[in-house]
Amino acid sequence: MLQTPTITKTVLLLFNSVFLLLGVVLLSSGIWFLADPRHFLTTFGADEILVTYKSDPSLEDLKMLYTQFAYVLISVGLFITGVCLFGILGTLKGNRVILLVYSLLLFVILMFVVISTILLAVYETEVVAQIKHFLQNSLQERYTGDSSHFFTKAWNFLQSNLECCGVMNYTDFNQTTNWTVRYSPLAILPASCCSTEDKTLLAECTENHNLYSDVSNANVGCLGKLLNLIKKYGGVTLGTIIAICCGLIIMMLSASYLTIKAYYKIEV
Secondary structure (H helix, E strand, O other): OOOOOOHHHHHHHHHHHHHHHHHHHHHHHHHHHHHOHHHHHHHOOOOOOOOOOOOOHHHHHHHHHHHHHHHHHHHHHHHHHHHHHHHHHHHHHOOHHHHHHHHHHHHHHHHHHHHHHHHHHHOHHHHHHHHHHHHHHHHHHHOOOOOOOHHHHHHHHHHHHHOOOOOOOHHHHHHOOOOOOOOOOOOOOOHHHEOOOOHHHHHHHHHOHHHHOOOEOOOOOHHHHHHHHHHHOHHHHHHHHHHHHHHHHHHHHHHHHHHHHHHOOOOO
């Protein structure tokens, strides 16, 4: 077998290098996420939300989800890195067994990505319903108005940045069971539902939003804003998925080609 890399080998090594970089990034992010969550989130501008992450005793379930997410990143990163190194080894050695196993692994990954995307599109309504349920539950049962509490800080952050109020609108706050800290005694919505820093105007907006519609977001739901944000970047996400699938197909075909050549001991 010739030592000079062929076009097929070069293409396969190139794509493997790209996916290897992705795997290393995911692996590193997962380790960073797990080892130093505060610094990780500060880097991405979320420190204001999670400043109470380690001190709030009511967040055990969320902390578990947070940790599981980090382990998922680490696992996926390790898997992608391992598969790519396996593919690079098979390509450089020209070993048909390694290349065959590598091709099968790529096929499994491709099927997983395609099926996951299809399922997400088919069950879009159910996914939206779950998001709505989570938002309603966190607002009704965990919003206190005290900015030292995680869910209060998270909701205030969401409402201030997306310029929205409640899940569907401000009436969602009528169903809160723990909202005890209010901007003013007569407030019917949080200060984060108003787009102003004027303290006098802010107090009046939280008490009678109808008179201050120019600064009030009372009738704009955060669920709709979130879904619009997801749809805004949906094209980019879909394009990324298509690019990944195309890359996997090219890698799989290249590996299969090299496997056949190696099996028949034909120089490439």
